[in-house]
Protein backbone atom coordinates (compact mmCIF):
# COMPACT_ATOMS: atom_id res chain seq x y z
CA UNK A 100 0.00 0.00 0.00
CA UNK A 101 1.20 3.48 -0.72
CA UNK A 102 -0.06 7.01 -0.40
CA UNK A 103 -0.10 8.81 -3.74
CA UNK A 104 0.49 12.49 -4.45
CA UNK A 105 -2.65 14.33 -5.52
CA UNK A 106 -2.31 16.96 -8.28
CA UNK A 107 -3.79 20.33 -7.40
CA UNK A 108 -5.60 22.90 -9.51
CA UNK A 109 -4.50 24.64 -11.71
CA UNK A 110 -2.02 21.88 -12.62
CA UNK A 111 -2.53 21.42 -16.40
CA UNK A 112 -2.14 17.62 -16.08
CA UNK A 113 -5.62 17.59 -14.48
CA UNK A 114 -6.95 18.54 -17.94
CA UNK A 115 -5.76 15.30 -19.56
CA UNK A 116 -8.56 13.09 -20.93
CA UNK A 117 -8.04 9.58 -19.53
CA UNK A 118 -8.00 6.57 -21.85
CA UNK A 119 -10.08 3.43 -21.38
CA UNK A 120 -8.67 0.55 -19.36
CA UNK A 121 -8.17 -2.41 -21.70
CA UNK A 122 -7.23 -5.00 -19.12
CA UNK A 123 -8.10 -5.28 -15.43
CA UNK A 124 -4.98 -6.88 -13.96
CA UNK A 125 -3.02 -7.02 -10.69
CA UNK A 126 -1.29 -3.73 -11.44
CA UNK A 127 -4.64 -1.97 -11.83
CA UNK A 128 -6.01 -3.63 -8.66
CA UNK A 129 -2.93 -2.44 -6.72
CA UNK A 130 -3.37 1.07 -8.11
CA UNK A 131 -7.04 1.05 -7.03
CA UNK A 132 -6.07 -0.08 -3.49
CA UNK A 133 -3.48 2.69 -3.24
CA UNK A 134 -6.08 5.19 -4.47
CA UNK A 135 -8.56 4.02 -1.79
CA UNK A 136 -5.90 4.41 0.89
CA UNK A 137 -4.99 7.87 -0.42
CA UNK A 138 -8.67 8.89 -0.50
CA UNK A 139 -9.28 7.73 3.10
CA UNK A 140 -6.13 9.45 4.33
CA UNK A 141 -6.95 12.79 2.65
CA UNK A 142 -9.84 12.36 3.70
CA UNK A 143 -12.20 12.38 0.75
CA UNK A 144 -15.18 10.48 -0.64
CA UNK A 145 -13.88 9.97 -4.18
CA UNK A 146 -10.68 9.95 -6.20
CA UNK A 147 -10.08 9.64 -9.92
CA UNK A 148 -6.83 8.22 -11.35
CA UNK A 149 -6.38 11.54 -13.21
CA UNK A 150 -5.81 13.23 -9.85
CA UNK A 151 -2.76 11.11 -9.17
CA UNK A 152 -1.43 11.69 -12.69
CA UNK A 153 -2.49 8.29 -14.05
CA UNK A 154 -4.64 8.97 -17.09
CA UNK A 155 -6.70 5.79 -17.20
CA UNK A 156 -10.44 5.51 -16.63
CA UNK A 157 -10.49 4.36 -13.03
CA UNK A 158 -12.26 5.94 -10.05
CA UNK A 159 -12.75 4.96 -6.41
CA UNK A 160 -15.60 6.25 -4.25
CA UNK A 161 -16.84 5.69 -0.72
CA UNK A 162 -19.59 7.91 0.64
CA UNK A 163 -20.15 5.85 3.82
CA UNK A 164 -19.46 7.53 7.16
CA UNK A 165 -17.36 4.61 8.39
CA UNK A 166 -15.21 4.44 5.23
CA UNK A 167 -16.10 0.78 4.79
CA UNK A 168 -18.00 0.72 1.48
CA UNK A 169 -15.39 1.36 -1.21
CA UNK A 170 -16.39 1.05 -4.85
CA UNK A 171 -13.79 0.53 -7.55
CA UNK A 172 -15.19 1.52 -10.94
CA UNK A 173 -13.27 0.85 -14.15
CA UNK A 174 -14.37 2.58 -17.39
CA UNK A 175 -17.39 4.07 -15.56
CA UNK A 176 -20.27 5.60 -17.52
CA UNK A 177 -23.72 6.80 -16.58
CA UNK A 178 -27.13 7.68 -17.91
CA UNK A 179 -29.24 10.31 -16.20
CA UNK A 180 -32.43 8.96 -14.63
CA UNK A 181 -33.17 11.71 -12.10
CA UNK A 182 -33.58 15.45 -11.75
CA UNK A 183 -31.21 18.33 -11.15
CA UNK A 184 -30.09 19.13 -7.62
CA UNK A 185 -27.64 21.56 -6.08
CA UNK A 186 -24.93 20.34 -3.74
CA UNK A 187 -21.97 21.99 -2.05
CA UNK A 188 -18.94 20.23 -3.55
CA UNK A 189 -15.28 20.10 -2.74
CA UNK A 190 -12.38 18.31 -4.39
CA UNK A 191 -9.06 16.94 -3.15
CA UNK A 192 -7.45 18.73 -6.12
CA UNK A 193 -8.98 22.05 -5.05
CA UNK A 194 -8.26 21.91 -1.30
CA UNK A 195 -10.12 24.24 1.00
CA UNK A 196 -12.84 25.38 -1.43
CA UNK A 197 -16.50 24.35 -1.39
CA UNK A 198 -19.06 25.66 -3.85
CA UNK A 199 -22.57 24.79 -5.00
CA UNK A 200 -22.72 22.76 -8.22
CA UNK A 201 -25.82 21.51 -10.04
CA UNK A 202 -25.83 17.83 -10.98
CA UNK A 203 -28.31 14.94 -11.26
CA UNK A 204 -29.70 13.23 -8.15
CA UNK A 205 -30.12 9.83 -9.81
CA UNK A 206 -28.01 8.05 -12.42
CA UNK A 207 -27.72 4.55 -13.85
CA UNK A 208 -24.05 3.57 -13.65
CA UNK A 209 -22.25 0.95 -15.72
CA UNK A 210 -18.63 -0.01 -15.18
CA UNK A 211 -16.29 -2.94 -14.62
CA UNK A 212 -15.37 -3.99 -11.10
CA UNK A 213 -11.84 -4.87 -9.90
CA UNK A 214 -12.31 -8.38 -11.31
CA UNK A 215 -13.12 -7.01 -14.75
CA UNK A 216 -16.80 -8.03 -14.42
CA UNK A 217 -19.58 -5.80 -15.71
CA UNK A 218 -21.50 -3.88 -13.06
CA UNK A 219 -24.74 -1.93 -13.39
CA UNK A 220 -26.46 -0.11 -10.56
CA UNK A 221 -28.51 2.92 -9.76
CA UNK A 222 -26.81 5.63 -7.70
CA UNK A 223 -28.71 8.35 -5.88
CA UNK A 224 -27.97 11.56 -3.96
CA UNK A 225 -24.40 11.89 -2.65
CA UNK A 226 -23.16 8.71 -4.38
CA UNK A 227 -24.64 9.91 -7.69
CA UNK A 228 -23.03 13.33 -7.29
CA UNK A 229 -19.69 11.86 -6.33
CA UNK A 230 -19.62 9.52 -9.35
CA UNK A 231 -20.52 12.39 -11.73
CA UNK A 232 -17.73 14.50 -10.17
CA UNK A 233 -15.15 11.70 -10.51
CA UNK A 234 -16.10 10.86 -14.11
CA UNK A 235 -15.64 14.56 -14.91
CA UNK A 236 -12.03 14.22 -13.71
CA UNK A 237 -11.49 11.43 -16.27
CA UNK A 238 -12.59 13.90 -18.95
CA UNK A 239 -10.22 16.59 -17.66
CA UNK A 240 -13.02 18.54 -16.02
CA UNK A 241 -13.09 20.03 -12.51
CA UNK A 242 -15.97 21.29 -10.36
CA UNK A 243 -14.57 24.83 -10.58
CA UNK A 244 -15.48 24.73 -14.31
CA UNK A 245 -19.14 25.00 -13.25
CA UNK A 246 -18.50 28.24 -11.32
CA UNK A 247 -18.40 31.80 -12.64
CA UNK A 248 -15.07 32.77 -14.19
CA UNK A 249 -14.70 35.35 -11.43
CA UNK A 250 -14.93 32.70 -8.70
CA UNK A 251 -12.74 30.27 -10.62
CA UNK A 252 -10.02 32.89 -11.16
CA UNK A 253 -10.10 33.82 -7.49
CA UNK A 254 -9.62 30.20 -6.43
CA UNK A 255 -6.87 29.70 -9.03
CA UNK A 256 -4.90 32.74 -7.84
CA UNK A 257 -5.18 31.78 -4.19
CA UNK A 258 -4.04 28.21 -4.83
CA UNK A 259 -1.15 29.39 -7.06
CA UNK A 260 -0.02 31.69 -4.26
CA UNK A 261 -0.23 28.84 -1.76
CA UNK A 262 1.75 26.49 -4.05
CA UNK A 263 4.52 29.12 -4.36
CA UNK A 264 4.73 29.39 -0.57
CA UNK A 265 5.03 25.60 -0.31
CA UNK A 266 7.95 25.39 -2.75
Ligand code: NI
Nearest residue numbers: 189190191192
Ligand atom coordinates in the same frame (compact mmCIF):
# COMPACT_ATOMS: atom_id res chain seq x y z
NI1 NI B 1 -12.44 16.00 -7.37
